[in-house]
Amino acid sequence: MAGGETAEIHEFEKKTFFDACLPLEEIARSGPQSLAFGPLKPVGLVDPRSGRRPHAVVQLRQDDLMKNFFQLVGFQTRLKHGEQRRIFRTLPGLEKAEFERFGRMHRNTYINAPLILNRFSRSRRDGRVYFAGQISGVEGYVESVASGLACGLFAARQALGTELPELPPTTATGALLAAISGADWRDFRPCKFTFGLLPEMDAAECRDKKRKKEMKAERACEALEQWARKAAI
Numbered sequence: 001m002a003g004g005e006t007a008e009i010h011e012f013e014k015k016t017f018f019d020a021c022l023p024l025e026e027i028a029r030s031g032p033q034s035l036a037f038g039p040l041k042p043v044g045l046v047d048p049r050s051g052r053r054p055h056a057v058v059q060l061r062q063d064d065l066m067k068n069f070f071q072l073v074g075f076q077t078r079l080k081h082g083e084q085r086r087i088f089r090t091l092p093g094l095e096k097a098e099f100e101r102f103g104r105m106h107r108n109t110y111i112n113a114p115l116i117l118n119r120f121s122r123s124r125r126d127g128r129v130y131f132a133g134q135i136s137g138v139e140g141y142v143e144s145v146a147s148g149l150a151c152g153l154f155a156a157r158q159a160l161g162t163e164l165p166e167l168p169p170t171t172a173t174g175a176l177l178a179a180i181s182g183a184d185w186r187d188f189r190p191c192k193f194t195f196g197l198l199p200e201m202d203a204a205e206c207r208d209k210k211r212k213k214e215m216k217a218e219r220a221c222e223a224l225e226q227w228a229r230k231a232a233i
């Protein structure tokens with residue numbers, strides 16, 4: 001896979017790969033076991049034949065109601081089509097696979113949020129314009145939905161003349177909006193939610209990672225409830 005022949009890359013595509021969406025062959029090149037710890041990681045799976053955790057697995061996601069087509073999850077790639085057919089057929093179980101559509105890379109179009117947006121995901125230059133979802137620089141399904149919901153609430157209340165306060169940075173959506181609007185514009189990349197975006201807890205003695213996340217989540221829920229009460233939502 002690491003040595004597979006890739007398609008020509010255009011000048012405008014050369015920029016960067018998003019860490020969470022690296023092409024398979026790039027991951028494979030970074031080390032012989034990288035794929036097994038990446039898209040092929042067998043989290044929570046047991047091989048029914050052996051009762052043991054498999055070394056690596058390929059997830060097939062059903063792509064149509066008739067169960068005729070399946071996607072290879074996480075297989076974004078720049079490998080040439082012939083190479084994909086050759087290499088993917090070496091995977092056990094896929095020896096006779098027919099390929100309806102080949103893997104490719106997707107390009108993510110987004111604005112430079114730190115230059116354009118404030119913490120309401122609203123244009124600093126024209127307060128009537130909001131950017132929601134992927135184009136605003138958030139990344140992911142949940143992040144995009146949350147950003148869209150926030151923008152909808154902000155815009156509705158703006159139209160009613162009773163503007164909402166900023167979402168607290170201790171909440172997931174507030175932290176995300178603060179992160180995209182406050183990032184370094186020179187190196188801006190789409191941003192997923194991680195607990196690292198939330199401010200640290202005062203309780204520095206809490207070293208247990210899981211408990212720390214729980215505490216941050218509890219704090220976020222309280223802050224969101226307070227915000228909603230204050231905003232009379």
Ligand SMILES: Cc1cc2nc3c(=O)[nH]c(=O)nc-3n(C[C@H](O)[C@H](O)[C@H](O)COP(=O)(O)OP(=O)(O)OC[C@H]3O[C@@H](n4cnc5c(N)ncnc54)[C@H](O)[C@@H]3O)c2cc1C
Pocket residue numbers: 106132133134135138139140141142144
């Ligand atoms: C291959 C792939 C796999 C992904 N996997 C995951 C995943 O597993 N988990 C995850 O969290 N995220 C994943 N993502 C990212 C996720 O899809 C996006 O972050 C999310 O869908 C963005 O939502 P959105 O509503 O902002 O934009 P989109 O879902 O892109 O919606 C934008 C909509 O606007 C429409 N549109 C565009 N231009 C116009 C126009 N001029 N007029 C009218 N309509 C227009 C488009 O047709 C589209 O329907 C994946 C993305 C890709 C490409």
